[in-house]
Structure formats: C-alpha cells, structure tokens
Amino acid sequence: MPVRITPSILNADFANLQREIERIPDADLLHIDVMDNHFVPNLTIGLPVVDSLLKITEKPLDIHLMIDDPDRWAPGYAEAGARSVSFHAEAVKAPVRLARELRAQGARASLGLKPATPIEPYLDLLTEFDQILIMTVEPGFGGQKFLDAMLPKIRRTREAVKATGADIWIQVDGGVSESTIAQCAEAGADTFVAGSAVFSAENPDAMVNALRDKAVAACH
Numbered sequence: 165m166p167v168r169i170t171p172s173i174l175n176a177d178f179a180n181l182q183r184e185i186e187r188i189p190d191a192d193l194l195h196i197d198v199m200d201n202h203f204v205p206n207l208t209i210g211l212p213v214v215d216s217l218l219k220i221t222e223k224p225l226d227i228h229l230m231i232d233d234p235d236r237w238a239p240g241y242a243e244a245g246a247r248s249v250s251f252h253a254e255a256v257k258a259p260v261r262l263a264r265e266l267r268a269q270g271a272r273a274s275l276g277l278k279p280a281t282p283i284e285p286y287l288d289l290l291t292e293f294d295q296i297l298i299m300t301v302e303p304g305f306g307g308q309k310f311l312d313a314m315l316p317k318i319r320r321t322r323e324a325v326k327a328t329g330a331d332i333w334i335q336v337d338g339g340v341s342e343s344t345i346a347q348c349a350e351a352g353a354d355t356f357v358a359g360s361a362v363f364s365a366e367n368p369d370a371m372v373n374a375l376r377d378k379a380v381a382a383c384h
C-alpha cells in the first residue's frame with residue numbers, strides 16, 4: 165500500500181511559509197488548514213494565501229476546509245489548482261454534489277469526519293470520494309493528543325474501502341507522530357497529516373522520512 169506524508173503548515177512560521185516549505189522537500193503533499201472561526205474556534209488562512217502558495221511550490225496542495233458552507237467555498241480551491249480538497253461532513257449540505265463539482269474541476273474530493281461523526285452514513289457513497297479524512301483530534305488546533313479511540317473507525321473505513329475496490333485514500337489528521345503513526349497504518353490509514361511532529365523537529369525533512377518509514381513498516 166503506498167504511504168503519503170502530508171505535513172500541515174499550521175505549526176510552521178506563517179511569516180516565512182516559502183522557507184518553511186523548502187525545509188520539507190520529501191513531503192508528498194502539503195496540508196493546508198483553512199479555519200473560519202465558525203466551524204472551529206480558530207481562524208487561519210483562506211484562498212488568497214493558497215493562491216500565493218500555488219505560485220511558489222510544485223508540491224500538490226491538500227486543502228483541509230474547517231469552515232461553514234463548504235458547498236459555497238470549496239470549488240474555489242479546486243479551481244485555483246489544489247490537488248485535493250477536504251470538506252467536513254458536519255458542515256456540507258450536499259456532499260455528493262460538492263464532491264462531483266470538485267472532481268469536475270480536476271481535484272480529489274475528500275470527506276472529513278470529526279471524531280464523533282461515524283463513517284456508517286457514508287458507506288454507500290464511498291466511491292463518490294477520493295479520500296476520507298478521519299480526524300484523530302477535535303479540529304481547530306495543532307499539537308493536540310492523538311485520540312486512539314478513532315482506531316476502530318479507521319479499521320471500519322479500510323474494510324469498506326477495500327470492498328469497493330476503488331483507490332480511496334484514508335487520511336488521518338491530528339496528533340500523528342513517531343509514536344502514533346504505526347497504529348494508524350496498522351488500522352488501515354495510508355495518508356498521514358503531521359503538523360507539530362514535523363515542524364517542531366530539528367530536521368523536518370528527516371522527520372517526514374522517519375514517519376514514512378514507520379508507516380511503511382507497520383502496514384507491510
């Protein structure tokens with residue numbers, strides 16, 4: 165199973181994003197946390213910053229929208245050139261319509277689930293998505309403790325994805341570090357967001373590779 169490490173820039177130096185991105189050349193994608201202070205109690209960046217990042221990096225951008233009304237805002241990120249756009253199940257009005265719109269614009273469509281949101285209502289819709297993002301902390305902040313109560317949800321999602329035969333990535337986000345990534349990979353995740361683990365490391369790129377090695381060892 166291919167493994168992808170997607171560092172979150174939430175814990176990077178926002179005044180020097182270009183320099184921060186250059187510190188992680190081995191990252192597979194860059195995870196960008198967009199927060200609106202409504203869906204989550206925190207406010208970060210939006211489309212203008214994403215537009216600027218698209219100009220300074222060749223890395224594919226993996227946008228994580230923690231915002232109300234993604235039906236209205238998500239297509240703009242796909243249109244701008246994001247590789248992947250996650251919107252939250254708890255905020256979206258028409259998940260299938262939005263996923264199809266994102267795909268039509270050439271982006272991967274990803275459904276995000278907060279810790280208390282089950283995957284079960286979406287099992288018959290899985291092939292409408294290219295990725296399921298399972299939050300392993302309450303969304304809103306970096307540096308929180310990994311919720312290992314999410315492991316059964318990762319396992320159930322992997323089983324269901326397997327049954328579809330489709331190439332749907334399972335992403336985990338929140339508290340992923342050298343000490344938690346193996347459990348996630350064993351449970352069936354293949355795409356790993358890591359914010360503080362990467363950007364608080366002395367050598368962030370070495371951490372990207374260490375995380376990947378641990379995930380690969382756990383799922384093979």
Ligand SMILES: O=C(CO)[C@@H](O)[C@H](O)COP(=O)(O)O
Nearest residue numbers: 174303304306307339359360
């Ligand atoms: O979406 C979020 C938080 O809401 C994440 O992407 C965090 O930014 C991950 O940070 P760490 O938990 O890895 O420090």
Ligand SMILES: [Fe+2]
Nearest residue numbers: 172197228337
């Ligand atoms: Fe995120």
